[in-house]
Amino acid sequence: LPDQDERAAELSREQNEKTIRSTQTALRNFREFLISKYPSETREIYVIPCKELDAYLASFFVDARQKDGSEYEPNSLANYQCGLERYLKEHRYGYSITRDKEFKRSQEALKQKQIELRCKGKGNKPHKSMKLTFADELILRKRGLLSRYNPEGLLNLVWLNNTKAFGHCTGFHGSTLKWGDIRLRVTETGLEYLEWMGPDNGDVNAKSKRGGTDSRVYATQHSPQTCPVQDYKEYAQRRPPAMRYEDAPFYLSIKPVVNLAALHWYNGQALGKNKLAKMVKTMCEKGNIPGRKTNFSVYQSCSTLSEAQSNQLVLICNNLSQHRKSHSNTGNFIVSASYDSSSDTA
């Protein structure tokens, strides 16, 4: 059946590696469950007749537990069903376990189990992230965690600017960002801007469609203290000269002991992906900001500030830079756990 062949080939070709991993996880958990509960069953699951497989699945949805013995989230069980469906489809199983009547029993079992779990208080998205508010950002700035004046703050600042500006662009991945992926340019009228050189920027069709305006941030000349282009320039200076080539990683690890008066604050080594994945979490923990904050929190925050908010931001940044000038005469600071430069609470 050429149709089926094509379909299967298409499926395996198109599938994302994470989808494949999801499928494997579902399969592994189901197999382990079968082995522990029905040791005599040794067949591959795609050769088990539908009636028996339906019974096994029903049993799985009802009795399966996490490694630590606790119940799954309702959505996780549904995901397992989807994963098993993908696997069975790959092996040309004759039925759909999510749709066909022959699997009514397991479908019902899953539904009931989900209801039961929700009654028990599950399914409330315990890991859902909260948005990073404007107030949070102000606190982070005050405490030096978003700042041009120390290595960690500067790295955070540039990361946040990039993520806000380009994070929504398709194909933008912070963890693989190269130095040359973001360019400093100037308009005909002399306004500076940063542009993300996305994978489709060479493509004529894509260009005519989007015009590239999606992937730019412009300098805010009226308030240089909060200008993302100025942040970028500062970061560029603080990187070691050897890391200025296009293919160099954009985000670099911080030198273990930094003299703040030294020009270069960063190593030639890329910042690891685990570190990048916890950017927001780390800065919020260090800034004592309550709530569950993750990188995703950035996407939930509003991208444009009200006039009042941006005025407030400018004031604070000016204030902090003044404050710093009056304290930086020794020029021999060593980075310590906290850069907090203000003790007032507002």
Next chain:
DNA sequence: AGCTAAGCAACCAGTACGCT
């Protein structure tokens, strides 16, 4: 038209371990 789910993709946490 509005809602739900299906399906894929991605994230977060934990762990183990390697390098300097």
Next chain:
DNA sequence: AGCGTACTGGTTGCTTAGCT
């Protein structure tokens, strides 16, 4: 000691297809 990576388990995000 403090970085880094790789892998795994579990959960959530997001778009779209299907139902009522």
